Amino acid sequence: MHKIKVEDREFEIFLENETINKRIRLLGIQINVDYEQKCPLFIGVLNGSFLFMADLIKEIDVPCEVAFMRVASYEGTSSSGKVKELIGLPDDIEGRDIIIVEDIVDTGLTLTHILKTIKEKNPSSIKVSSLLLKPAALKYEIEELEYIGFEIPNEFVVGYGLDYNGLGRNLTDIYRATES
Numbered sequence: 001m002h003k004i005k006v007e008d009r010e011f012e013i014f015l016e017n018e019t020i021n022k023r024i025r026l027l028g029i030q031i032n033v034d035y036e037q038k039c040p041l042f043i044g045v046l047n048g049s050f051l052f053m054a055d056l057i058k059e060i061d062v063p064c065e066v067a068f069m070r071v072a073s074y075e076g077t078s079s080s081g082k083v084k085e086l087i088g089l090p091d092d093i094e095g096r097d098i099i100i101v102e103d104i105v106d107t108g109l110t111l112t113h114i115l116k117t118i119k120e121k122n123p124s125s126i127k128v129s130s131l132l133l134k135p136a137a138l139k140y141e142i143e144e145l146e147y148i149g150f151e152i153p154n155e156f157v158v159g160y161g162l163d164y165n166g167l168g169r170n171l172t173d174i175y176r177a178t179e180s
Contacts, residue, residue, distance in 0.1 A: 024149065032061045035064075043067050043068065051161040099126075105134070
């Protein structure tokens with residue numbers, strides 16, 4: 001079993017890059033079909049979504065635009081339960097088809113806040129694409145969750161954009177914390 005250390009924690013391989021890329025190709029196909037004759041605006045949620053967003057966009061054949069926003073709710077390895085908006089949304093989203101791109105949805109607190117903010121700007125439609133979803137951690141019902149890469153157990157993961165105290169985003173695979 002391939003193990004790595006990030007800061008003071010050990011992690012073991014969970015999802016290999018090849019598996020991630022195959023799933024992203026399938027998500028891209030689904031989005032291309034769903035958004036035929038449309039020009040969706042992909043809004044990546046920084047920092048975690050940047051690798052997923054880049055790889056997903058490469059699979060999109062329909063005309064599209066890209067923007068980013070940033071919110072913060074994490075401290076250490078668990079959600080602080082607070083959402084602080086840092087970098088806002090594009091202003092011109094009224095009447096647009098929006099696809100929010102997330103690295104991971106666990107409690108759903110951050111995503112619920114983002115969706116509420118976007119809905120106030122009257123887009124034509126809003127869907128969410130998340131590489132990872134932790135159904136066991138979800139505390140909010142999110143109808144817009146349409147394009148999910150992988151449903152995973154409620155474990156702490158790092159790599160492929162996901163971090164542990166700011167480190168590990170550059171790992172090409174996704175690792176889960178091992179009990180120490």
